[in-house]
Amino acid sequence: MDGPDNSALWRLTLEYSPVGMALVDLDGSLLLVNRALSEMLGYDVESLTQRDFQQLTHPEDLGADLELFGLALEGEIDDYRVRKRYLHADGHVVWGDLSVAVVRDPDGEPLYFISQILDVSEQQEFEQRLQAANAALEKERNALEAIFETVTVGLLLIDAEGRYERMNRRHEETMRLPFPDGHDGAAGQLGHVYHLDGQTLMTRDEMPSYRAAQGEEFDGYTYWVGSDPLTRAAFSTSARQVRGPSGERLGAALAYQEITELMRAIQVQDEFVSSVSHELRTPLTSVLGHLEMLADEEHPPGVEAQLRVVQRNASRLAALVTDLLLVAQVGEHGLRLQARSVDLSAVVRECVLAARPDADKAQVDLAVLLPDRLVTVVDEQRIRQVLDNLVSNAVKYSPEGGSATITLRDLGETVELSVTDTGIGIAPDDVERVFTRFFRGGHALDQHIPGTGLGLNIVSSIVAAHGGTVSLDSEVGVGSTFRVTLPHRPAAGD
Numbered sequence: 001m002d003g004p005d006n007s008a009l010w011r012l013t014l015e016y017s018p019v020g021m022a023l024v025d026l027d028g029s030l031l032l033v034n035r036a037l038s039e040m041l042g043y044d045v046e047s048l049t050q051r052d053f054q055q056l057t058h059p060e061d062l063g064a065d066l067e068l069f070g071l072a073l074e075g076e077i078d079d080y081r082v083r084k085r086y087l088h089a090d091g092h093v094v095w096g097d098l099s100v101a102v103v104r105d106p107d108g109e110p111l112y113f114i115s116q117i118l119d120v121s122e123q124q125e126f127e128q129r130l131q132a133a134n135a136a137l138e139k140e141r142n143a144l145e146a147i148f149e150t151v152t153v154g155l156l157l158i159d160a161e162g163r164y165e166r167m168n169r170r171h172e173e174t175m176r177l178p179f180p181d182g183h184d185g186a187a188g189q190l191g192h193v194y195h196l197d198g199q200t201l202m203t204r205d206e207m208p209s210y211r212a213a214q215g216e217e218f219d220g221y222t223y224w225v226g227s228d229p230l231t232r233a234a235f236s237t238s239a240r241q242v243r244g245p246s247g248e249r250l251g252a253a254l255a256y257q258e259i260t261e262l263m264r265a266i267q268v269q270d271e272f273v274s275s276v277s278h279e280l281r282t283p284l285t286s287v288l289g290h291l292e293m294l295a296d297e298e299h300p301p302g303v304e305a306q307l308r309v310v311q312r313n314a315s316r317l318a319a320l321v322t323d324l325l326l327v328a329q330v331g332e333h334g335l336r337l338q339a340r341s342v343d344l345s346a347v348v349r350e351c352v353l354a355a356r357p358d359a360d361k362a363q364v365d366l367a368v369l370l371p372d373r374l375v376t377v378v379d380e381q382r383i384r385q386v387l388d389n390l391v392s393n394a395v396k397y398s399p400e401g402g403s404a405t406i407t408l409r410d411l412g413e414t415v416e417l418s419v420t421d422t423g424i425g426i427a428p429d430d431v432e433r434v435f436t437r438f439f440r441g442g443h444a445l446d447q448h449i450p451g452t453g454l455g456l457n458i459v460s461s462i463v464a465a466h467g468g469t470v471s472l473d474s475e476v477g478v479g480s481t482f483r484v485t486l487p488h489r490p491a492a493g494d
Helices: 006-016 035-041 059-073 121-148 170-175 209-213 260-296 303-333 342-361 380-396 442-444 455-465
Strands: 020-024 030-031 079-087 093-104 111-117 154-159 164-167 218-225 233-243 250-258 340-343 365-369 377-379 405-408 414-420 469-475 478-489
Touching: 035 079, 035 093, 035 111, 059 079, 059 093, 059 111, 093 121, 093 170, 093 342, 121 164, 154 209, 154 233, 164 209, 164 260, 170 250, 209 233, 209 250, 233 260, 340 342, 340 380, 342 365, 342 377, 342 380, 342 405, 377 380, 380 405, 380 414, 380 455, 380 478, 455 478
Parallel strands: 365 405
Antiparallel strands: 020 030, 020 111, 079 093, 093 111, 154 164, 154 250, 218 233, 233 250, 340 377, 405 414, 414 478, 469 478
16 A cells, blocks of 8 residues: 655645744745644735745844854754744834754755744743833842932831841941841740830830731831940830732731930920920929919909909919920820729719819800710829810810710720810821820911810820820811710729
8 A cells, every 4th residue: 555645745734733833934924824824824825826925024034044044054954943033024023033943965965944934923022021121120120129228217127926037237237226136037025125204114015016916007106225325225116017919917017217416305305495484383382372362362443353463373384384294294204194993983973073164164065975974994093084184175175166075985894985065176197196295286276266285285295194095086167075984994893
């Protein structure tokens, strides 16, 4: 039985191959092409066989292709493979993976070339996009690396178990102060790290790296580092969690900003305020005492009114001095509490009763919502200061015909005290700063409402000393709600 006709087999393979194929003459002209190649390049078979590969090749790729073609003609190579660009009939570029083999006669002379061209346009486009993406990533990585090492803020990365993964040069330099004997590279290591009083060492649970390793996020966590009070430094630290694509926690990033100069300046300011306040307190006490004695005596017409003006202003000055001394105490040593069992319901009633004359004069209605009795352990004098500040503010910032509601609730583990008014409200940009020392909102300044900007800072300090929180919800032109939450510590037997 005769074998298959090689010529027929070749033509059958050529016709039905899914890969572009061509029989190429020694001058580059196309002798035979298959349907796959004609579809790839957008020509019909007849038109394609009237062209040579030089016409179909992109000009920028032709030189390299001709060089390989020439080497094959000279017998230096028998085949070659190259990725090149072809010109489609409509003008667009088609990327092809070209494989070429030389067919020779028995004497080794070349007869023609067999070419196979695989359309790799999509693959090429993907690779180019990938290269561009990698280049962009590399550029971004280099930029981030430069930022990481040049910023004046200490940066630290820890993994999910709290092990140190990386830190920048700035943080490495500052590690010598709290850890002069070295660091083992794990979150929570104890060292010369102190609270703001400069005397109380931080526990493991309070260390910023340990808090971050436990999943916490925070801003402005401030403390001192270094054993020598004269050379120690102050830092404000922030932490954010690092998460994977599915939200799993991978670790945390911490930023350490040195604020030594600021803290030293605040210390000097507090010392100055404390010194001046102490110097003012003694003569003011004497002035108020003499004014009380003068109030019991007979005076010519008009003098009593003048004395009341003097006494009112002297009392305001005495209250300011008291506030300044309290602020200085908080900044220097922390607020000392004298906690005992207190009926908060009774305290609220007394504070509202004391504020009612000013509320009536301002035509502001005061209302209370509270249980008959709510006993917990707090510093009564300090909580009275909180109430006095919040209620007086509610009255001061509410218009005539407005109202203020004081609410006390037992929430089980906590006690919630809220003061809601129908006052001028606080702008969103000011809400974050209302508890800052000496801060006064723009609306209050515009309306020339008197105040020092210390009241809410004192409220915040007292509440924090009790282990509680204070928050604010406000809308300009509608009113504000200050909400104080305190730990509920019932007295024994209650």
